[in-house]
Amino acid sequence: MTRKELFKNTLRKSVHAWKLINELPLSDDESLMLRHFMDQPGFLDLHWRMFVPAIKGQGTEEQKQKWLPLANKMQIIGCYAQTELGHGSNVQGLETTATFDPQTDQFILHSPTQTSSKWWPGGLGKVSTHAVIYARLITDGKDHGVHGFIVQLRNMDDHSPLPGITIGDIGVKFGNGAYNSMDNGFLMFDKFCIPRDQMLMRLSKVTREGKYVPSDVPRQLMYGTMVSVRQTIVSNASIAMARAVCIATRYSAVRRQFGSQNGGIETQVIDYKTQQNRLFPLLASAYAFRFVGEWLKWLYTDVTQRLEASDFATLPEAHACTAGLKSMTTSATSDGIEECRKLCGGHGYLWCSGLPELFAVYVPACTYEGDNVVLQLQVARFLMKTVSQLGSGKAPAGTTAYMGRAKHLLQCRSSIRKAEDWLNPAMVLETFEARALRMAVSCANNLSKFENQEQGFSELLADLVEAAIAHCQLIVVSKFIVKLEGEIKGKGVKNQLKNLCYIYALHLIHKHLGDFLSTNSITSEQASLANHQLRSLYTQVRPNAVALVDAFDYTDHYLGSVLGRYDGNVYPKLFEEALKDPLNDTVVPDGYHEYIRPLIKQHLRSARL
Numbered sequence: 001m002t003r004k005e006l007f008k009n010t011l012r013k014s015v016h017a018w019k020l021i022n023e024l025p026l027s028d029d030e031s032l033m034l035r036h037f038m039d040q041p042g043f044l045d046l047h048w049r050m051f052v053p054a055i056k057g058q059g060t061e062e063q064k065q066k067w068l069p070l071a072n073k074m075q076i077i078g079c080y081a082q083t084e085l086g087h088g089s090n091v092q093g094l095e096t097t098a099t100f101d102p103q104t105d106q107f108i109l110h111s112p113t114q115t116s117s118k119w120w121p122g123g124l125g126k127v128s129t130h131a132v133i134y135a136r137l138i139t140d141g142k143d144h145g146v147h148g149f150i151v152q153l154r155n156m157d158d159h160s161p162l163p164g165i166t167i168g169d170i171g172v173k174f175g176n177g178a179y180n181s182m183d184n185g186f187l188m189f190d191k192f193c194i195p196r197d198q199m200l201m202r203l204s205k206v207t208r209e210g211k212y213v214p215s216d217v218p219r220q221l222m223y224g225t226m227v228s229v230r231q232t233i234v235s236n237a238s239i240a241m242a243r244a245v246c247i248a249t250r251y252s253a254v255r256r257q258f259g260s261q262n263g264g265i266e267t268q269v270i271d272y273k274t275q276q277n278r279l280f281p282l283l284a285s286a287y288a289f290r291f292v293g294e295w296l297k298w299l300y301t302d303v304t305q306r307l308e309a310s311d312f313a314t315l316p317e318a319h320a321c322t323a324g325l326k327s328m329t330t331s332a333t334s335d336g337i338e339e340c341r342k343l344c345g346g347h348g349y350l351w352c353s354g355l356p357e358l359f360a361v362y363v364p365a366c367t368y369e370g371d372n373v374v375l376q377l378q379v380a381r382f383l384m385k386t387v388s389q390l391g392s393g394k395a396p397a398g399t400t401a402y403m404g405r406a407k408h409l410l411q412c413r414s415s416i417r418k419a420e421d422w423l424n425p426a427m428v429l430e431t432f433e434a435r436a437l438r439m440a441v442s443c444a445n446n447l448s449k450f451e452n453q454e455q456g457f458s459e460l461l462a463d464l465v466e467a468a469i470a471h472c473q474l475i476v477v478s479k480f481i482v483k484l485e486g487e488i489k490g491k492g493v494k495n496q497l498k499n500l501c502y503i504y505a506l507h508l509i510h511k512h513l514g515d516f517l518s519t520n521s522i523t524s525e526q527a528s529l530a531n532h533q534l535r536s537l538y539t540q541v542r543p544n545a546v547a548l549v550d551a552f553d554y555t556d557h558y559l560g561s562v563l564g565r566y567d568g569n570v571y572p573k574l575f576e577e578a579l580k581d582p583l584n585d586t587v588v589p590d591g592y593h594e595y596i597r598p599l600i601k602q603h604l605r606s607a608r609l
């Protein structure tokens, strides 16, 4: 499809989905499933996942009563317009202004520079009638920092932009279809006025007289919508990883290369240990991210309930966990999808393998909702704070509780003696805890050598990110282990999940061996025992690998991959797909008479001479 066709088709699908949600009707969970199967980014994502939650989280009761019924019936369509051309990560650096005019009781929204143009918001370019706009609040000449405002953008009769608003789509993005179904947009305000009551005023207010009244709740609650979306992105990482792994696993069982004895059949590529060493850790990651996603959902629900009761104690941890796990799982999934493409050899590069499109549509997850490095630095700040409070009498809680055992973890030596010891959950956990703590403490020690903490922090950024990743990997491993300790339905399933859990953990040790050795969390002998155990786990997973991806229950239609077909009938279908290509509509291609013929005829003439 052309961009225009793709966009229009996505509108058609979105509106049909909305019709089904209402007619059937579907529950909230079922509606999310419908989005999952629609399988295309579109304006509904931003409306439901960001616009509505931003009003719910930052609006007063009156504002919610006014705007939510309209949004819930989709009588208005909204988006989340925070990022600008000049600033995305640095939210405090946004330039759009919202200046209160006491004369008219209005805010005047203005884009003072080119870099202050809103740039990127999904659904903004062509669809949204409204947006939650983030702008610097100015009253009486004083800048109070960034706040949220509900702003109507387009005329409700003919969809034209309101006077004072310049709006459009930012252009084609990475990939062929992929994220191009979405109208990511730009927006400029030219002294555009909105009534005072359209500032989202749950967190702070501006009175009729123009007085700014901050509330006593943390200003970070303004970032709550991002926390909520980051949490869902972790579960989505599992879905995308599982999809790529399903394709690569099924195809690896179909594909044969080398190893034929006496004219017999060749070896299935899935039987090569190199293939297993690349594929099975990704299979394990798909399960691991699913379980940590379930846990994160619980954590998010818990913190939301606490916030409602004005208990803000767990907010920093919820922020660190959502930011860190969003970052870690999306980076691993993007890399994993690309690895799955390579695992499928040349055919993985064909569009009909389903992998190029999956990669193109998935990879912006490393950037949206917070650049992955920027987010790990938030985790690092949280860790440094926690380390600095060790010994103060305040026991670390939640995911940093292990730091409370700092004395032991800083000096303990791993008691792994034989390969099977690597199947002991306590030993594995302690190894990850020791590595994470030692890396965090080492960063804290290095930081303390700087007179200026901020300067030290910027000097040590790379180490800090690695310490943050180590902490996040510990969380994923520990939540997988907790899952195994709980009730798991299905005969034999627990053993399979155990294998995957240890593959996940031991492969991380292998991949980050430098961390584990340099922190003395394990010795090189213990590392080679881990590798030995890993190979044995691969052998155990091998007979069940296809069943473990079939368990994701993806239909062929959803997978959209000739290589990942359930029936394994790959080769005839590759031909079928190739013959569908418009280039094969004619035997002699368009352009032959224009370019090829004159070229070769000229060559023949000169050859005769």
Ligand SMILES: CCCCC/C=C\C/C=C\C/C=C\CCC(=O)SCCNC(=O)CCNC(=O)[C@H](O)C(C)(C)COP(=O)(O)OP(=O)(O)OC[C@H]1O[C@@H](n2cnc3c(N)ncnc32)[C@H](O)[C@@H]1OP(=O)(O)O
Binding pocket: 035, 036, 045, 046, 049, 050, 080, 082, 083, 088, 089, 090, 091, 092, 122, 220, 221, 223, 224, 226, 227, 229, 232, 233, 236, 239, 315, 316, 319, 367, 368, 369, 370, 371, 374, 378, 381
């Ligand atoms: C199958 C279906 C698939 C569907 C897809 C699923 C979902 C997708 C749906 C929608 C997504 C699509 C598009 C994405 C939309 C977007 O991208 S919206 C824009 C997102 N933008 C960002 O994420 C920007 C990233 N930047 C930030 O978050 C912050 O600016 C920052 C980097 C965190 C820094 O903020 P700043 O105010 O400067 O904070 P500072 O570093 O000074 O910290 C102050 C304290 O505040 C704490 N903190 C920061 N953020 C939060 C938070 N979110 N919650 C709680 N607390 C927070 C921070 O830790 C500091 O605490 P101290 O105790 O003072 O240290």
Ligand SMILES: Cc1cc2nc3c(=O)[nH]c(=O)nc-3n(C[C@H](O)[C@H](O)[C@H](O)COP(=O)(O)OP(=O)(O)OC[C@H]3O[C@@H](n4cnc5c(N)ncnc54)[C@H](O)[C@@H]3O)c2cc1C
Binding pocket: 046, 080, 081, 082, 083, 086, 087, 088, 089, 090, 119, 120, 121, 122, 179, 184, 364, 367, 368, 369, 370, 371, 372, 373, 374, 377, 461
């Ligand atoms: C597909 C897509 C959809 C989007 N949808 C929306 C939307 O609906 N609404 C919305 O408001 N926004 C949206 N965005 C914008 C998105 O949230 C931002 O692009 C994102 O937060 C990253 O910000 P940035 O572009 O400013 O990156 P930058 O911050 O400019 O990053 C550039 C580089 O600088 C590095 N960097 C930046 N700061 C630091 C630092 N402090 N320390 C070390 N390194 C640093 C980063 O790691 C990165 O490598 C979307 C983006 C994409 C790609």
